[in-house]
Amino acid sequence: MGREVIITGGRPNPFAAPRLMVSRLLQHRRLVRHLVVRDLKVTYHGTIIGYGWTMLEPLLLTAVYWAVFALLRGNEDPLFVLEILLGVLVYSLFSKTMSQTTTGLVTYAGLIKQTSVPREVFLWSAGAFQTLRFLLSCLVIPPTMLILGVDLDWTLLLLPLMAIPTLALAMGFGLIGAVLHTHVRDTAHVVSILTRAGFFLSGVFFGMRHIDPVHHELFALNPVAILIEMSRSAMTGDTSLLEVEWVARTLIVSATVLVLGAIVFVRREAEAVKHL
Amino acid sequence: MGVIQFQNVTLDFPVKGGAPTYLKEQVTGRFRKEGRKRRFRALDAVNLDVERGEILGIVGPNGAGKSTILRLIAGIYRPDEGTIRTSGRCVLLAGIGTGFQGHLSGRENIKLNGSILGLTDGEVTERMEDIVAFSELGEHIDQPIRTYSMGMKARLGFAVAAHLEPEVLLIDEVMAVGDAAFRRKCQARIREMVSGDTTVVIVSHNMNTVASFCDRALCIHHGKVVSGPGPVEDAIGMYETILAEEE
Numbered sequence: 038m039g040r041e042v043i044i045t046g047g048r049p050n051p052f053a054a055p056r057l058m059v060s061r062l063l064q065h066r067r068l069v070r071h072l073v074v075r076d077l078k079v080t081y082h083g084t085i086i087g088y089g090w091t092m093l094e095p096l097l098l099t100a101v102y103w104a105v106f107a108l109l110r111g112n113e114d115p116l117f118v119l120e121i122l123l124g125v126l127v128y129s130l131f132s133k134t135m136s137q138t139t140t141g142l143v144t145y146a147g148l149i150k151q152t153s154v155p156r157e158v159f160l161w162s163a164g165a166f167q168t169l170r171f172l173l174s175c176l177v178i179p180p181t182m183l184i185l186g187v188d189l190d191w192t193l194l195l196l197p198l199m200a201i202p203t204l205a206l207a208m209g210f211g212l213i214g215a216v217l218h219t220h221v222r223d224t225a226h227v228v229s230i231l232t233r234a235g236f237f238l239s240g241v242f243f244g245m246r247h248i249d250p251v252h253h254e255l256f257a258l259n260p261v262a263i264l265i266e267m268s269r270s271a272m273t274g275d276t277s278l279l280e281v282e283w284v285a286r287t288l289i290v291s292a293t294v295l296v297l298g299a300i301v302f303v304r305r306e307a308e309a310v311k312h313l
Numbered sequence: 314m315g316v317i318q319f320q321n322v323t324l325d326f327p328v329k330g331g332a333p334t335y336l337k338e339q340v341t342g343r344f345r346k347e348g349r350k351r352r353f354r355a356l357d358a359v360n361l362d363v364e365r366g367e368i369l370g371i372v373g374p375n376g377a378g379k380s381t382i383l384r385l386i387a388g389i390y391r392p393d394e395g396t397i398r399t400s401g402r403c404v405l406l407a408g409i410g411t412g413f414q415g416h417l418s419g420r421e422n423i424k425l426n427g428s429i430l431g432l433t434d435g436e437v438t439e440r441m442e443d444i445v446a447f448s449e450l451g452e453h454i455d456q457p458i459r460t461y462s463m464g465m466k467a468r469l470g471f472a473v474a475a476h477l478e479p480e481v482l483l484i485d486e487v488m489a490v491g492d493a494a495f496r497r498k499c500q501a502r503i504r505e506m507v508s509g510d511t512t513v514v515i516v517s518h519n520m521n522t523v524a525s526f527c528d529r530a531l532c533i534h535h536g537k538v539v540s541g542p543g544p545v546e547d548a549i550g551m552y553e554t555i556l557a558e559e560e
Contacts (some may be wrong), residue, residue: 044388044397047321073430075421076413082416148412151405152429153388307391312494 055296061155072162073169085175091173095122099181102156115185120269122176124241127265128169130200131207132232137163138211139218139228142306147313156303156306160215164208169201178272190274199268202291206260209294219309228308240265245278263287315398316481316512317386318444319361322395324381324536325352355381357536358395366401368513369542370527372520372552374559378536379516382409383483386514401480401512406471415459417471419450422458426473440476447502448472449495468495475502482506484515520549 048059062069081087102121106112141160142149149156174194175196182189218224239261248256256262263283270276328351356378363369371379383396384390387405412429413422423444427437445454448469450461459467484503507513507526517523523530523545530548531541532555540551 041400042388044385044391044399046392046394067434068428071425075417075425079414079416120472121333134426147408148429150384151408152412153403153405153431154429312391 045107048304048307049084051300051304054164055299057303058155058157058299061157062161063160065155068158069162069165072159073166074311076162076166077169088173091170092177095126095174096181098122098125099177103241115187116273119178119182119185119187119272120244121242122181123268123272124239124244125170126174127199127203127268128236128239128241128261130167130203130266131261134164134167134204134207135211135214136225136228136232137167138208139214139264140225141211141224142215142219142313143222149310150313156310157212157302158210160302161208164211167207168204171200171203172197182272187273190272192271192274195271196268199264199271200221202267202288203261203264205295206264206291209291209296210299212295216302216305216309219312235261238262244269257283257286260287264291316365316367316400317361317363317514318396318398319359319385320336320396320398321383322356322359322361322385322392322397323354324354324385324390325393328353329350354536356385356392359533359536359538361531361538361542361544363512363514363542365512366510367529368507368515368527370530370545370548371514371516371533372518372523372530372548373533374552374555377533379533380407380485382533383485383514383516384467386481389481399481402431403481403483404474404477404479404484405483406474407483408483413458413466413470416457417460418456419448419454419458420445422469423473426470427477428476430491431475431479444472447475447498464492464495470553471499475499475506475544478506478511480511482511482513484513484517520552523549 070106077088080092084090086093093267099118099122102118106117107115107120137144138160141163142156145156145159148154148159178196179189179193182193214224214228240256245253245256245266257280263279265285267284267287270279359378359382361382371382372380381390383405385392386399387403388399389405412426414425417425420441423441424434424437427440427444428434432440448454448465448471450465450469453461453465458469461469503513503526513526515523515526527545529542530545531537531543532548532551534555539555541548
């Protein structure tokens, strides 16, 4: 006799929702892996260098920034180019994860209406795919630092860990956005505009050291800006411009948004699926 | 106790006005009476008890709620009221080949589709050659499935589904796949699957299929069970009466 499943009306307990999501994801971790592999194969299908694009793309971006800032604007600081590159990588992880998660339920509507796979599996596979791309892209950072004459610091090893709070923040917003998007299809457009605006407000092309100290507190209220600054500090080993309070607040906000996203998603997804 | 039990299961769907698609409708809908939440009752206090190894047929006109019952059993929808109890792995065969990825080969799609349908990696590997042989795709199995015809995709989809070995098999109008010879093969495979302990629920508009496969049947109309579960001929008789009245 197989496992008995009892399905009733009503929404799951909010306190149990995050744990429920974790247990479903663990149960379907193989499927998440299959979906990430599928996305990798499909994204780089037909290209000559295949997965090499995950590393070549940031390298070419670095060359463009170097051309713009070092050659045209006469900014000789090699660190500045690397800071921009890292800003682009962290912000891409955040924005792509959030936008793909927001549209995830609608994108996978066909599969969702035919299979009993927990819906969050499809959304987390999008986040896992973007994280993998981020980690592969980060591999170009150490050789680029050496080429540009920047010393390597052991704190560089902490750089991959920055993906965790970034993913948590993006997934939290994305899980809420996914439910909203099934009810109101404008949600994806709003998210698209917000992520574009966020690109200029999160210090991708500038950092804490380029801002008047008077405005540091205000700038630090943006968790994505602090996540980018944390990544830059991991790269250089210089934490002089980061306050412990900002880091702690950003980590707490990221974790809280993720938990809230999980609660909203687990409690609302059954109704959301009816709108697909 | 049955393998599938429904107790007063009710399910509502949002309808236009209740499910604003764009922000404008969402905002303006708040101020219009017809824009407020309106629901369509897809199932109304349905009770059901299916025993282990039984084959139950569900008949009824389009939009009656047949496929909705299967999706509730599979756990795709959650009831608004009532309780559903199921025992064992439920697999829904509907929209054969859903989730196939055109750029991946047939073999890669078997792995992906098998995983979506609940097979472990070991089970997929173990059954791979049987699935390939059943699909009759030969050397095409290693080609991207964007090069396949619709019939070839359907054959591959059914081949995966036919090797799932679930405790509860839910079949939604997927008995007509491929050419005549392959259809016969599919039907023989389904008979093989249902001859054991597998509990099966079949939704079909083909009364011959229902009559030849099912032990019992029910007829559903406007979300309510109007006949059965009971003798197959009673449910089919009720279905034909409803069709005659609607004409």
